[in-house]
Amino acid sequence: MDIKQVAKETSKVLASYLTYQAVRIITDQLWETNPGQAIWLSEFSSTGKIQDGEAYLQEMLQENQEMAFRMMTVREHLVQEVADYLPEMVRENIQKANIDYRRQYLERITQLSSVESNPEIELQTDSEPNPDLR
Numbered sequence: 001m002d003i004k005q006v007a008k009e010t011s012k013v014l015a016s017y018l019t020y021q022a023v024r025i026i027t028d029q030l031w032e033t034n035p036g037q038a039i040w041l042s043e044f045s046s047t048g049k050i051q052d053g054e055a056y057l058q059e060m061l062q063e064n065q066e067m068a069f070r071m072m073t074v075r076e077h078l079v080q081e082v083a084d085y086l087p088e089m090v091r092e093n094i095q096k097a098n099i100d101y102r103r104q105y106l107e108r109i110t111q112l113s114s115v116e117s118n119p120e121i122e123l124q125t126d127s128e129p130n131p132d133l134r
Contacts, residue, residue, distance in 0.1 A: 015054070017053070019054075019056060022075040022078060027041050
């Protein structure tokens with residue numbers, strides 16, 4: 001496993017996502033100030049080019065230099081705001097999700113094992129108390 005390559009690819013995906021977020025922010029701003037330009041930006045962005053943030057910005061520079069510079073400024077601001085929080089948040093979110101998936105899996109296989117080992121046992125829900133346990 002090449003950790004540096006994983007980090008490089010993750011960084012590229014994150015940059016593309018921040019470009020996407022910048023476009024969303026700018027589009028929302030334009031709806032309030034210049035709806036015609038908001039429509040143009042929405043149409044330009046709907047072609048799927050935005051999946052690769054760098055290629056999208058290259059095309060935007062060809063189409064509308066002012067808009068491209070605005071996007072670069074907004075995404076740079078976004079990365080400055082979120083970069084400090086990302087490592088800890090990503091780590092916590094992945095750990096929590098993994099724990100939840102493992103718990104769900106264990107609950108599922110435990111229920112299946114109980115039913116398979118004793119087919120007479122019916123699974124009870126919390127709303128239906130088992131009269132034998134009183």
